[in-house]
Amino acid sequence: MSRADHMDVAAYALGVLDAQDAERFEEHLATCWACAAELETMVPVVGLLSGIDGEAMAALEQTHTDPALLDRTLVAVRRDRRRTRVRQLLATAAAVVVFGGLSGVAAGMLGGEPAPTPQAGPTQTAPTAAPSGEPGNPNDPGVGGEKPIEGDQHNATDAGTGVQTTMWLARKEYGTQVSVQLSRLPGPRVCRLVVVRKNATSEVISTWSVPAGGYGTNQNQLPLELTASTSAPVRDIDKLQVQSVDANGVASPLVTVDDI
Structure with missing residues (x-):
């Protein structure tokens, strides 16, 4: 072969x-070990020059007779190779970032210490009711708000009915x-709050109904x-009493605060 x-x-x-020409070269390649070896070494080069089209290669053939064209072609090839290297570097960096993130997640799933997650601080809200059935204590924020309830606190539990209360007198x-x-306080029922004065007179200052689920x-x-x-x-107040009122209007005490 020539x-x-x-x-x-x-x-x-x-x-x-x-x-x-490709068919003719393949016939030659079957019997020429030198060309076969050279073709194998060119595989990486082909990847780098894949962006150069056939017209560029045709122009390369003309550089044998046109030195100026050779210089322009070499400049174009170097520029294309630089762009290819930059793309490869960026792709590698992106892969490292993604792999690092996945490794952190995997470590957390396998029992490692998870990365700390920023958390918002507690937000205080005004409670509409206490979370338990126990009467409040002096350190409670108060009924229906964040500020301490105004007044002197009095706690009471009725041994017979089990009803508990906390009252603040301001x-x-x-x-x-x-x-x-x-x-x-079980339900359903109708209740009222009664003030008993020291002169033995009384006054109903509030009434309400209790649902079946109670409070x-x-x-x-x-x-x-x-x-x-x-x-x-x-x-002038002797005591405060929560009473249950039946359908006939008969009242019975549920819990009494008398340490006023």
Whole structure:
């Protein structure tokens, strides 16, 4: 085979030979170990030059007779190779980032320490009711709000009915403000809050109905919370009593605060 036939290795590798020349080269390749070895070494080069089309290769053939064209072709090839290397570097960097992220997730799933996740701080909300059926204590935020409830606190539990209450009595110009929290109060029923004065007179200052689930019970863990007022000053109050009223209007005590 002629020297020109040997030089067809690069053109064949890049796929720029026409069908007749490619067939002729393949027949030669079957009997020429030198061309076969050279073709094998050109496989990586083909990947780098894959962006150069047939017209560029044809122009390359003309560089044998046109030095200026050779210089322009070499510049174009170098530029294309630089772009290819940059793309390869970017692809490698992206793969490293993705692999690193997946490795962190896998480590967490296999029992490693997970990466700390930023968490929002607790947000305080104004409770509408206490979370349990127990009466409040002096450190509780209060009924229906974040601020401490105004007034002196009094706790009571009725041994017979089991109803529990916490009441706050605040002195006002008009008399006394009474804030009430009730739990372990079963339903359904109608209740009322009665102020008993030291002169033995009484006054109903609030009434309400209790649903079937009650308040502060197993069915409804939220206690009942309400606020009422009386014209009687704190010094004149003997006791405060929550009463249950039946269908006939007969009242029976459920829980009494008498340590005023």
